[in-house]
Amino acid sequence: MASADGREECFPCRQPVFPWYIRQFDCGQRDSMSETLKVESRELRGKRNNRRLRARGRIPAVLYGHGQDPVSLAVPAEQFDSMVRHGSRLVTLAGAVNESAFIRECQWDTWGHHVVHVDFTRISAHEKVRVQVAIELRGEAPGVKEGGVLKQVLHEIELECEAADIPEKLTVSINDLGLNGSVTVANLALPPGAKVFEEPDQHIVQCVEPAEQPEVEEVSGEVEPELIGRKREEEGEASGS
Amino acid sequence: MALMPKRVKHRKCQRGRIKGNATRGNRVVFGDYGLQTIEGGWISAATIEAGRIAAQQYLRTEGRLYIRVFPQKPITSIPLETRMGKGKGEPEYWAAVVRPGTVLYEIGGATEEAARLCFNRLAHKMPVQVRFIKRRPL
Numbered sequence: 001m002a003s004a005d006g007r008e009e010c011f012p013c014r015q016p017v018f019p020w021y022i023r024q025f026d027c028g029q030r031d032s033m034s035e036t037l038k039v040e041s042r043e044l045r046g047k048r049n050n051r052r053l054r055a056r057g058r059i060p061a062v063l064y065g066h067g068q069d070p071v072s073l074a075v076p077a078e079q080f081d082s083m084v085r086h087g088s089r090l091v092t093l094a095g096a097v098n099e100s101a102f103i104r105e106c107q108w109d110t111w112g113h114h115v116v117h118v119d120f121t122r123i124s125a126h127e128k129v130r131v132q133v134a135i136e137l138r139g140e141a142p143g144v145k146e147g148g149v150l151k152q153v154l155h156e157i158e159l160e161c162e163a164a165d166i167p168e169k170l171t172v173s174i175n176d177l178g179l180n181g182s183v184t185v186a187n188l189a190l191p192p193g194a195k196v197f198e199e200p201d202q203h204i205v206q207c208v209e210p211a212e213q214p215e216v217e218e219v220s221g222e223v224e225p226e227l228i229g230r231k232r233e234e235e236g237e238a239s240g241s
Numbered sequence: 242m243a244l245m246p247k248r249v250k251h252r253k254c255q256r257g258r259i260k261g262n263a264t265r266g267n268r269v270v271f272g273d274y275g276l277q278t279i280e281g282g283w284i285s286a287a288t289i290e291a292g293r294i295a296a297q298q299y300l301r302t303e304g305r306l307y308i309r310v311f312p313q314k315p316i317t318s319i320p321l322e323t324r325m326g327k328g329k330g331e332p333e334y335w336a337a338v339v340r341p342g343t344v345l346y347e348i349g350g351a352t353e354e355a356a357r358l359c360f361n362r363l364a365h366k367m368p369v370q371v372r373f374i375k376r377r378p379l
Contacts, residue, residue, distance in 0.1 A: 084378055084379055085378065087378060103379070106379040108268075108377065110262040110263055110264065110267050110341070110342035111267075111277075111342060112267075112268060112374060112377045134378065147302060148302075149302055149303070149304065149305060149350050150304075150349075150350035151305060151349070151350055152273070152349055152350065155376065210301075210302035223245075224252070224332070225245060225246045225247055225248055225249045226247065226248045226249075227248070227249060227250070227251075227252065228248050228249065228250045229250070
């Protein structure tokens with residue numbers, strides 16, 4: 001896709017992309033966000049076939065779980081990117097297989113532009129799953145105005161909840177966070193029935209005083225790191241002679 | 242003092258080749274925003290330190306800077322006006338080997354605008370082309 005100033009940019013992240021990626025993103029409008037994915041079964045496997053699949057705008061995927069045989073699938077890249085951007089974790093697969101699935105793992109390319117492979121697990125809506133959910137900070141901390149630095153310790157948290165209740169993200173308000181204050185896991189507003197595995201006193205975000213810059217020691221002469229094994233050799237030579 | 246290892250097994254090493262893209266260290270992990278290389282190369286300890294100072298001077302107390310690379314490779318050179326031969330030169334400096342896609346620095350606790358401006362200053366110090374990235378979902 002091209003931006004207003006004519007540069008080619010990646011659709012999901014709005015970052016400029018290299019010419020060899022452009023062909024995958026000039027295919028027009030995306031579908032509106034939908035939680036139903038049209039999947040095709042994938043007969044051909046291997047690196048070469050999967051590269052061809054990606055060039056055609058499909059992502060190789062696999063579906064497994066519930067003690068059934070794994071199924072190789074191909075999902076439309078545009079639709080899947082859109083779902084990932086909106087934070088969907090639960091999808092309904094339609095086409096080659098008709099069942100609900102949970103996005104267990106998503107592999108990205110080096111640049112974070114494209115999803116390279118997806119792992120789906122079979123799931124029912126009331127089944128409990130363990131999932132990593134992003135933590136988003138909202139508001140402005142008064143402690144920052146007092147000269148503090150905001151330090152987010154946890155960016156994601158592992159939750160156990162029903163598949164239907166997986167939140168897109170957990171928001172933490174920092175409007176009351178003063179200097180030397182913190183928000184802990186115990187302060188999180190969780191969805192009903194959800195369980196966290198972190199300690200309740202684990203910090204999520206802290207407002208701390210800025211660390212002082214350590215004074216740089218000027219070392220005269222050349223400094224070389226210690227050589228592993230040299231001391232032993234020298235001792236051995238001394239004892240031998 | 243610039244970064245360098247405390248202990249090494251060998252004083253000198255061969256130059257090596259940089260092949261392929263980074264498959265590790267290519268996403269934002271500690272902060273919210275990152276500076277990712279789009280070229281491979283060697284980044285000297287002095288350059289890493291220069292980048293840190295440039296970023297710290299801009300950020301002051303606003304956010305936190307994370308350095309994601311470490312100079313582990315000793316780079317040797319032969320002094321000027323020296324005849325060829327007589328063996329390999331002496332270690333001159335330490336460098337980090339980066340593949341395209343490696344995240345060099347990260348910033349946490351600052352606004353996107355501040356992080357962009359900070360990385361813009363920092364990018365001018367780098368010997369490789371870099372780009373601004375954010376933490377990604379999933």
